Amino acid sequence: MKFAYSTPTADDDQQRVLFDNFRPIGYDGLQLKWSQWRDSLTDPSSLARAVSDCEGLASAVITGGKLDAAGCDSLRQFFDVGEMLHTELIIYCHGESREGMTDDDLKRYARQFSAMGKEAIGRGMKLTVHNHHDSPIMLRRDAEVFCDAIEAGTVGLTVDTAHFAKSGVDDIAGLIRQFAGVIDNFHLKDFDGEWRVLGEGTIDFAPIFSAIKEIGYDGWASTDEESGGDILQAMQTCYDFMAKGLVR
Numbered sequence: 001m002k003f004a005y006s007t008p009t010a011d012d013d014q015q016r017v018l019f020d021n022f023r024p025i026g027y028d029g030l031q032l033k034w035s036q037w038r039d040s041l042t043d044p045s046s047l048a049r050a051v052s053d054c055e056g057l058a059s060a061v062i063t064g065g066k067l068d069a070a071g072c073d074s075l076r077q078f079f080d081v082g083e084m085l086h087t088e089l090i091i092y093c094h095g096e097s098r099e100g101m102t103d104d105d106l107k108r109y110a111r112q113f114s115a116m117g118k119e120a121i122g123r124g125m126k127l128t129v130h131n132h133h134d135s136p137i138m139l140r141r142d143a144e145v146f147c148d149a150i151e152a153g154t155v156g157l158t159v160d161t162a163h164f165a166k167s168g169v170d171d172i173a174g175l176i177r178q179f180a181g182v183i184d185n186f187h188l189k190d191f192d193g194e195w196r197v198l199g200e201g202t203i204d205f206a207p208i209f210s211a212i213k214e215i216g217y218d219g220w221a222s223t224d225e226e227s228g229g230d231i232l233q234a235m236q237t238c239y240d241f242m243a244k245g246l247v248r
Contacts, residue, residue: 001212003242004059004222005235006031006187017231019050019057025239029059031091031187031222037061040081051085058085060185060220062130064093067112071095075116079123089185089220090120091158093130098138103145109136110149117154128156128185131163138167140175147182156184160224162191165203172203173211180215187224188242195226197234198241209245221246 005027009015015036022030037058040047051057063078065071075090082090094109113129120127129146131137137146137157147157157179164172176183188208190201198205212221223238 001218001246002028002059002220003239004029004031004056004220005225005238006033006060006062006222007225007231007234008033009036009231014231018235019054021232021235023054023056025235026243027056027235027239029056029220029222031060031062031089031185031220031224032058033062034064037081037085040085041077044081044084048084058082058087060089060091060222061085061087062091062093064130065095067094067109067116072112072116076119079120079125082120082125083123087125089156089158090125090127091130091185092127093132094135094137096136098134098136098142101136101142106136106142106145107149110146110155111151114151114154118151121154126156126184127154128158130158130187131160131167133163133166138163140164140169140171140178143175143179147179150182155182157182158185158187159183160187160189161203161205161208162189162195162201162224163187165191173207176208176211177215180217183215183217184219186212186217186221188221188238189224189226195228197225197227197229198223198238200227205241205245212246 190196
């Protein structure tokens with residue numbers, strides 16, 4: 001299993017703290033937020049140099065939107081950047097609202113993602129869909145309909161613990177077992193009505209960690225830290241929490 005870290009940064013100083021410390025703390029990679037890699041669309045040289053000097057710095061990039069014609073064209077641009085940065089995962093937060101969504105909509109989305117996922121694989125990356133509150137994949141049944149409709153092997157599922165908790169999904173461990181064959185990334189985040197540093201919210205991670213180990217998972221497990229606290233302190237706290245729970 002590979003450990004990653006993901007967090008927003010407000011300015012260059014915070015980003016430097018993130019980039020300089022993830023490997024010394026013990027993380028294998030970063031999963032970059034949009035603001036941390038978007039400049040690469042127009043000026044790829046700076047981040048590309050940083051990646052060449054630091055393995056894992058752009059192990060995944062996070063983006064989102066809608067997969068209409070314009071959205072697909074944008075995603076192809078992201079593939080260009082991901083290929084240059086040696087990115088493994090393109091993590092996609094679907095920008096459609098879940099309100100009024102039908103099973104037919106989910107199946108249509110699955111076909112769209114499968115088509116783009118095949119393009120990603122052809123570029124040496126994997127497209128993975130991130131569950132989000134008020135997005136098409138918000139509840140366990142949403143994931144069932146979507147995953148049943150994707151073309152096998154073309155798209156992965158990123159499981160965000162806090163977004164499932166916020167959406168009222170109680171048995172996250174059961175969900176992990178159910179979708180073991182599709183999950184290719186975890187965003188581990190705590191929640192108590194607000195996003196919290198791992199171990200400081202109300203999510204019971206013991207059964208979640210047990211399920212991750214039980215399915216023999218060996219992909220990326222990333223802290224997705226969005227509590228707004230001190231970056232360096234949160235990086236260390238979250239690493240210790242993950243390492244203890246997942247018995248690295």
